[in-house]
Amino acid sequence: MTLKQLEAFYWAVKLGSFAIAAQRLNMTQSSLSKRIAELEYSVGKPLFDRSGKKALPTEAGLSLVEIANKMLQLTDEISSLGQPEGSLTGTCNFGASELTALTWLPSMLEHVGARHPGLVVEPYVDLATVLERRVARGELDFAIAPGPGVASGISRKKVQTVEFWWTCAPAVAPADNLITLDVLRSMPIITMTGESGLTRAFHAWCVLNNLNVRHKIACNNLMTIIGLTIAGLGLSYLPAAFTKPLVDRGLLLPLNSDPPFPAQDYHFLAREDDRRSLIAEMRIIVQEAADFSKPYGQWHPLM
Amino acid sequence: MTLKQLEAFYWAVKLGSFAIAAQRLNMTQSSLSKRIAELEYSVGKPLFDRSGKKALPTEAGLSLVEIANKMLQLTDEISSLGQPEGSLTGTCNFGASELTALTWLPSMLEHVGARHPGLVVEPYVDLATVLERRVARGELDFAIAPGPGVASGISRKKVQTVEFWWTCAPAVAPADNLITLDVLRSMPIITMTGESGLTRAFHAWCVLNNLNVRHKIACNNLMTIIGLTIAGLGLSYLPAAFTKPLVDRGLLLPLNSDPPFPAQDYHFLAREDDRRSLIAEMRIIVQEAADFSKPYGQWHPLM
DNA sequence: ACCGCTTACGAAAATCGTAACTATG
DNA sequence: CATAGTTACGATTTTCGTAAGCGGT
Numbered sequence: 104m105t106l107k108q109l110e111a112f113y114w115a116v117k118l119g120s121f122a123i124a125a126q127r128l129n130m131t132q133s134s135l136s137k138r139i140a141e142l143e144y145s146v147g148k149p150l151f152d153r154s155g156k157k158a159l160p161t162e163a164g165l166s167l168v169e170i171a172n173k174m175l176q177l178t179d180e181i182s183s184l185g186q187p188e189g190s191l192t193g194t195c196n197f198g199a200s201e202l203t204a205l206t207w208l209p210s211m212l213e214h215v216g217a218r219h220p221g222l223v224v225e226p227y228v229d230l231a232t233v234l235e236r237r238v239a240r241g242e243l244d245f246a247i248a249p250g251p252g253v254a255s256g257i258s259r260k261k262v263q264t265v266e267f268w269w270t271c272a273p274a275v276a277p278a279d280n281l282i283t284l285d286v287l288r289s290m291p292i293i294t295m296t297g298e299s300g301l302t303r304a305f306h307a308w309c310v311l312n313n314l315n316v317r318h319k320i321a322c323n324n325l326m327t328i329i330g331l332t333i334a335g336l337g338l339s340y341l342p343a344a345f346t347k348p349l350v351d352r353g354l355l356l357p358l359n360s361d362p363p364f365p366a367q368d369y370h371f372l373a374r375e376d377d378r379r380s381l382i383a384e385m386r387i388i389v390q391e392a393a394d395f396s397k398p399y400g401q402w403h404p405l406m
Numbered sequence: 407m408t409l410k411q412l413e414a415f416y417w418a419v420k421l422g423s424f425a426i427a428a429q430r431l432n433m434t435q436s437s438l439s440k441r442i443a444e445l446e447y448s449v450g451k452p453l454f455d456r457s458g459k460k461a462l463p464t465e466a467g468l469s470l471v472e473i474a475n476k477m478l479q480l481t482d483e484i485s486s487l488g489q490p491e492g493s494l495t496g497t498c499n500f501g502a503s504e505l506t507a508l509t510w511l512p513s514m515l516e517h518v519g520a521r522h523p524g525l526v527v528e529p530y531v532d533l534a535t536v537l538e539r540r541v542a543r544g545e546l547d548f549a550i551a552p553g554p555g556v557a558s559g560i561s562r563k564k565v566q567t568v569e570f571w572w573t574c575a576p577a578v579a580p581a582d583n584l585i586t587l588d589v590l591r592s593m594p595i596i597t598m599t600g601e602s603g604l605t606r607a608f609h610a611w612c613v614l615n616n617l618n619v620r621h622k623i624a625c626n627n628l629m630t631i632i633g634l635t636i637a638g639l640g641l642s643y644l645p646a647a648f649t650k651p652l653v654d655r656g657l658l659l660p661l662n663s664d665p666p667f668p669a670q671d672y673h674f675l676a677r678e679d680d681r682r683s684l685i686a687e688m689r690i691i692v693q694e695a696a697d698f699s700k701p702y703g704q705w706h707p708l709m
Numbered sequence: 710a711c712c713g714c715t716t717a718c719g720a721a722a723a724t725c726g727t728a729a730c731t732a733t734g
Numbered sequence: 735c736a737t738a739g740t741t742a743c744g745a746t747t748t749t750c751g752t753a754a755g756c757g758g759t
Contacts, residue, residue: 104409104481104484104485105408105409105410106407106408106409107408107724120738121738121739122737122738122739130725130726131725131726131727132738132739132740133725133726133727133728133739133740133741134724134725134726136738136739136740136741137724137725137740137741138724140740145485146484146485146487146488147488148487148488153732153738153739153740154733155733155734156732156733156734156737156738156739157733157738157739158738158739163487163488166487167484167487170480170483170484170487173480174477174480174481177473177476177477177480178407178477180473181407181449181470181473182407182449184449184451184466184469184470184473185449185450185451185466410749423713424713424714425712425713425714433750433751434750434751434752435713435714435715436714436715436716436750436751436752436753437749437750437751439713439714439715439716440715440716440749440750441749443715454714456713456714456715456757457758458758458759459712459713459714459757459758459759460713461713461714
């Protein structure tokens, strides 16, 4: 019996899937499967009921997962021994929206590195609904994403409000730089794909304005959308502070609309049942580091 | 960090020596040393102060040993999962005097195997003082040995009283089969070596009788002493019930002495600070199985 | 010089990933 | 037929013991 086996088993139960657990532990499903098989052999009893499609823990498995949990907590305690007081160790898997990643993520990681030198961080960038789902499943420890989200069992805390504006390339600007229903119907709209929190907000805005739009272009990458907008391929709603440099350089034109595109609240998402101090500490650091309006030092992806 | 490393480290601290810990874990000192070095690397701090001759645990080492202890308890808990309720698992290292080993040890191991099929037992046969020292050091979980012993920090519980008699070969029997001071001075005495509990008792008996004997023959093996006695090489004090078959066959002659050689109390020895349920359970089994007077089933080494 | 621990090194074993396989819904 | 997990197998890595090295008493 090894700690690796117990760790694999613990996550397999916690995440309810061998494949996802393997992903969480940076290994292949095959290896994880074998580790669990070894553990079952050494315990002498099957730990999973494999009759169905999903592997469900047996009674013995449920007893073991309690012990494995204690065991893994002790390993955390051990790795904290070599660290300054109150410092976290281990690995933190978290999610971030692209805007987060491109603005204050470096600042946040600097904070984390300074306070918790023993902590390994693995940021994962994706769209809000993906992040939310992965947090709900336990694949991510927490995430920062726009919108309150919909999943249950998730605790949310607002991090910051981000202003958005409608933009397009100056060459294709509508009359008076004003967005009307006609404009929205006549020009393609470039949005993120449906899994994005912004797109979710956009749909709400459309409903609010009795608008029935057909996106002409949907992309899962914010920087790409900015590029497409600059190229004059359509309208898009973009974070104001983040894209201001492009406006200043005359590459983008902010437009007026009535009502304006609503500001978006970005949230810190974590599982309600996750009481680890890691989560509490990270929430604090996020609060301190979060600033969507400033570039990180001299670096800005758009400058 | 692995469980093996933690186990090695735990025993190295507990036994105060790498070499002894390695022996306890059935591996070489070299491997144990490397395991501990790996553990130190993964913790990031030295766990032992190696400046002196003995490796003393550092402060970090002392913190870790607490956690390692909890961890190993949890592994015990896990291995009990696959076992019937109240059943012990793991390995039990214990000591037994030769007489114990040759009489009721098989019976005891039968009991252990029936009640605790998951327990690995490693009996170690040696003389009383050796057993006592190894119990005191923690190398053995417990031991069954004659005499109360002298070491401190050891809990003792009487198991059984064993009757002894003086014997010799019929051919060399003294007048009236009686042991007198003259006889003791004129005939060689065959005893176990000084580390035996019986020899310790013999010395006490000599002091009691104002006797100044010089052993002619001292051997560390009971069966050998019996053989030497039968060969007529001298007197010896032997366990009565155990050697009765030889008396019945006319190979040995019991002698009278005044005072008689005192009966010996055999004790269950364990460390006072060892509160494991293993010890309590083994003490019970020993009490039940202990019977120095009966052969094991059809088998008797002297029949 | 001995004792206690470490280092060097080669043989043996465990681990891991790719890919093929099996079973379930 | 797509998904979830297992098995086969070869390459790499790890582990372990023998034997030599090293420092302290």
